Amino acid sequence: MSFVFSKENLERIEALKSRYPSPKALLLPCLWMAQYQEGYISLDAIEVIGEVIDMPPMELYRVATFYTMFNLEPVGKYHIQLCKTLSCALRGKAQILAQLSNRLGIKPGESSQDGKYTLSQVECLGSCGTAPVMQINDRYYENLTPEKIDTILESLEEES
Amino acid sequence: MSQTEVVIDDKRFVAKEGSLLIDLLIKHNLKVPYFCYHEALGADGNCRMCMVEIEGQKRPQIACDTLIKEGMVVRTKGENIESVRRNILELELINHPVDCPICDQAGECKLQDFYMDYGLYDSHIDQADKVHHQKHIDLGSNVMLDQERCVLCARCTRFTADITKTHELGIIGRGDHARVSTMPGKKLDNPYAMNVVDLCPVGALTSKDFRFSQRVWFLTSTPSVCHGCAKGCNIFIDHNREKYKDETIYRFRPRENQAVNGYFICDEGRLSYKALQENRQVERDRNGAVCSEAEALKAYCKTLEGAKGEIIVLADPNLYREELVAIEAYAAHIGASLYAPLEHYRDEDFADDWLKSSQRAANAKAVEILEIKTTLPVEKAGLLISFNHPDAAQIKAEKVISFQTHIGKDAYDLTLPLAVFSESAGTLVNEEGIEQYCPRAIKRNEPIPTVIEWLTQIEGGDK
Incomplete structure (x- = not known):
C-alpha cells in the first residue's frame, strides 16, 4: 500500500483515540487527515484507515462517497468550488463560472493540465449574504465579480 | 417476556410483549408489505412500506420497528393506511426503470x-426524467x-x-x-x-446462472434436501417441463428450516443441480454393448448365479434410507457382505462452521444408524455389485455390476442406469440426526429406475 499516515497525523490519531469509547469514532477525522495529507482520499488510504480504526473498508467507502466534500479523485493544488445554489445563482454565478472557465480553460469537474487548478460547482456554501461565493481550498471568496476573479487568479499565480 | 393480548383489525392475538409487531403480522398471514425487513437480518426501518395505524399514535408507524405492548390496537387496512402505502410505493418507484x-x-x-x-x-x-x-x-x-x-x-x-x-x-x-x-x-x-x-x-x-432461462411462473417448486454434504440444507427444486423436452431443473432455492439451515444455503449446494442432468448414464451397457432392459436383467441374473467366491455389495452413502434398507435386505438375501465406504466423502477443505460439513455424503448418518460397514473392503471379490459408489473401481473383483447415475471412466461387465435423488423419494438423516423426507421432484419422459425399482425387478426375475 502506498498510503502512509504522516508522523503528526499518527500522533493526532492516538491522541483522539483516548477521547472516544471506540476507535470507530475516528472515521471522519481520519478521512479528513488523509485528504489534507494527500489532497484526496485514495483507496489505499481507505484500507489504511480501516486498519487504524478497525473497520471494514466498505463501511469507510460508503461514508466517503456520501459526503461530497471528500475528494475520491486527485484534485489540483487549488480546488475552486463555486456555489451554484439559489442565492449565488440569482446574484450572477453564471458570469463568474464563465470567467473562471475562460481564464483557466477548463469546464466544471475538470482539472487544468498543469494540475494546478480544479474547478467544481457545489451546493450552498452557507454564505448567501455575500453571494456569489466560491471556496478555494479552505478559504472563502465573497461578493464575487468577474473582475475580482481576475485579481484572485493573478494572486494565486504569484503565490505559486 | 410475558404474553400479552393485542387487537389487530378487530381480531385478538396473543404475542410476547416486546416482540416485533411485524413478526406477529407475518406469523398470522396478515397482509403487510415490506422490502427491507427480513427475519434473518432483523429490522432496518428504511423502506417504510410496513406502515400500520396504531391507536393513540398520531401518525402511522412502521410495524418492523414497533414493539408489541399490552392493549395495543392496530389497523393494517383502510383507506388511510393504503394511501400512505401508495405514496411510499410511488417514491420507491420514482427512478425504477419498469423493465x-x-x-x-x-x-x-x-x-x-x-x-x-x-x-x-x-x-x-416521465420515463425521460428518471435517474x-x-x-x-x-x-x-x-x-x-x-x-x-x-x-x-x-x-x-x-x-x-x-x-x-x-x-x-x-x-x-x-x-x-x-x-x-x-x-x-x-x-x-x-x-x-x-x-x-x-x-x-x-x-x-x-x-447469472438462472437469468434468462425461465419465467418463474412456469416453474414448479418441489421441497427437497440438498445432497451436497451431510448438513442437509432444505431446498426447493424449481423445475419445468417445456413442450417436447424433458423435465429440467432450473435452480435450487433455500427453504427455511430453523432446525437445519435457517434461511440460506451455500453456493456450491445451490449450483449442484447441474450435475443431476449432465453426463447421465441412460443406457444399459453389457461388456461395452447397449442392451435392452430384459437382456440386462437376464445378464444380471446370470452373472449373479455364476459368481464364484465372495459377493460384495457397495452402497453409496448418498442414497435414501429406504434405498439403503432395501439394499441391506437384498445383500442379506443373496448372502453378500454390504459396505458403504465413507472415506471418499471426507473433505476438510469444504467445511466451515456454518452450513458446510466436511462429511460430503448426505446420508452418512443413516449408514451409521443402519450399522453398515463404512470401510473400503480389502478382500478380492468374486462379484461386486455397486450402487453408484464412486470407489467401485478400486475394489478387486472378477465380475462387476455397476448401477450408476452418471457415466464414469471405468468399464464394467454390466453397467445399469440409476435415478438421481431428484428422481427418487426417500429419507435423509443429516449429521445432527434430523430425519427429512424428500418427495420425488422429477419425472423423466423415459424414467430411469430407482434402486427400489431395480431391486423389485431383479427379485421378481430371480424367483
Missing part, C-alpha cells in the same frame, strides 16, 4: 406485488447487479456485513445517486454470495 418484461424477478417481485395491491396509480414521473445508473454489473460469484431496479432496502449489504461478515457490498453515494456497489476493483466473493439473489426483493440482484 419488468425483460426482468428475471418478474413474477416473484415485491414491487410488482405491492403495485398490484396498493399502487395502481398513474405515474407522476439512470449502471445496469448488468457482474459482481462476481454468479451475481448480477442492476442498480436502477434497486429499492435500497440494504438487505444484501446487511447480509454481507452481518451474516457472512465479508463486507463486500455497501450503499454508496446519497439521494438519487445512492446505489449498491462493491469497492472499486473488488468482487463479491464468499461461499454464500448467491443468497443475496434470494434476499433481493426486486430484480436488482439476479443469478
Whole structure:
C-alpha cells in the first residue's frame, strides 16, 4: 500500500483515540487527515484507515462517497468550488463560472493540465449574504465579480 | 417476556410483549408489505412500506420497528393506511426503470406485488426524467447487479456485513445517486454470495446462472434436501417441463428450516443441480454393448448365479434410507457382505462452521444408524455389485455390476442406469440426526429406475 499516515497525523490519531469509547469514532477525522495529507482520499488510504480504526473498508467507502466534500479523485493544488445554489445563482454565478472557465480553460469537474487548478460547482456554501461565493481550498471568496476573479487568479499565480 | 393480548383489525392475538409487531403480522398471514425487513437480518426501518395505524399514535408507524405492548390496537387496512402505502410505493418507484418484461424477478417481485395491491396509480414521473445508473454489473460469484431496479432496502449489504461478515457490498453515494456497489476493483466473493439473489426483493440482484432461462411462473417448486454434504440444507427444486423436452431443473432455492439451515444455503449446494442432468448414464451397457432392459436383467441374473467366491455389495452413502434398507435386505438375501465406504466423502477443505460439513455424503448418518460397514473392503471379490459408489473401481473383483447415475471412466461387465435423488423419494438423516423426507421432484419422459425399482425387478426375475 502506498498510503502512509504522516508522523503528526499518527500522533493526532492516538491522541483522539483516548477521547472516544471506540476507535470507530475516528472515521471522519481520519478521512479528513488523509485528504489534507494527500489532497484526496485514495483507496489505499481507505484500507489504511480501516486498519487504524478497525473497520471494514466498505463501511469507510460508503461514508466517503456520501459526503461530497471528500475528494475520491486527485484534485489540483487549488480546488475552486463555486456555489451554484439559489442565492449565488440569482446574484450572477453564471458570469463568474464563465470567467473562471475562460481564464483557466477548463469546464466544471475538470482539472487544468498543469494540475494546478480544479474547478467544481457545489451546493450552498452557507454564505448567501455575500453571494456569489466560491471556496478555494479552505478559504472563502465573497461578493464575487468577474473582475475580482481576475485579481484572485493573478494572486494565486504569484503565490505559486 | 410475558404474553400479552393485542387487537389487530378487530381480531385478538396473543404475542410476547416486546416482540416485533411485524413478526406477529407475518406469523398470522396478515397482509403487510415490506422490502427491507427480513427475519434473518432483523429490522432496518428504511423502506417504510410496513406502515400500520396504531391507536393513540398520531401518525402511522412502521410495524418492523414497533414493539408489541399490552392493549395495543392496530389497523393494517383502510383507506388511510393504503394511501400512505401508495405514496411510499410511488417514491420507491420514482427512478425504477419498469423493465419488468425483460426482468428475471418478474413474477416473484415485491414491487410488482405491492403495485398490484396498493399502487395502481398513474405515474407522476416521465420515463425521460428518471435517474439512470449502471445496469448488468457482474459482481462476481454468479451475481448480477442492476442498480436502477434497486429499492435500497440494504438487505444484501446487511447480509454481507452481518451474516457472512465479508463486507463486500455497501450503499454508496446519497439521494438519487445512492446505489449498491462493491469497492472499486473488488468482487463479491464468499461461499454464500448467491443468497443475496434470494434476499433481493426486486430484480436488482439476479443469478447469472438462472437469468434468462425461465419465467418463474412456469416453474414448479418441489421441497427437497440438498445432497451436497451431510448438513442437509432444505431446498426447493424449481423445475419445468417445456413442450417436447424433458423435465429440467432450473435452480435450487433455500427453504427455511430453523432446525437445519435457517434461511440460506451455500453456493456450491445451490449450483449442484447441474450435475443431476449432465453426463447421465441412460443406457444399459453389457461388456461395452447397449442392451435392452430384459437382456440386462437376464445378464444380471446370470452373472449373479455364476459368481464364484465372495459377493460384495457397495452402497453409496448418498442414497435414501429406504434405498439403503432395501439394499441391506437384498445383500442379506443373496448372502453378500454390504459396505458403504465413507472415506471418499471426507473433505476438510469444504467445511466451515456454518452450513458446510466436511462429511460430503448426505446420508452418512443413516449408514451409521443402519450399522453398515463404512470401510473400503480389502478382500478380492468374486462379484461386486455397486450402487453408484464412486470407489467401485478400486475394489478387486472378477465380475462387476455397476448401477450408476452418471457415466464414469471405468468399464464394467454390466453397467445399469440409476435415478438421481431428484428422481427418487426417500429419507435423509443429516449429521445432527434430523430425519427429512424428500418427495420425488422429477419425472423423466423415459424414467430411469430407482434402486427400489431395480431391486423389485431383479427379485421378481430371480424367483
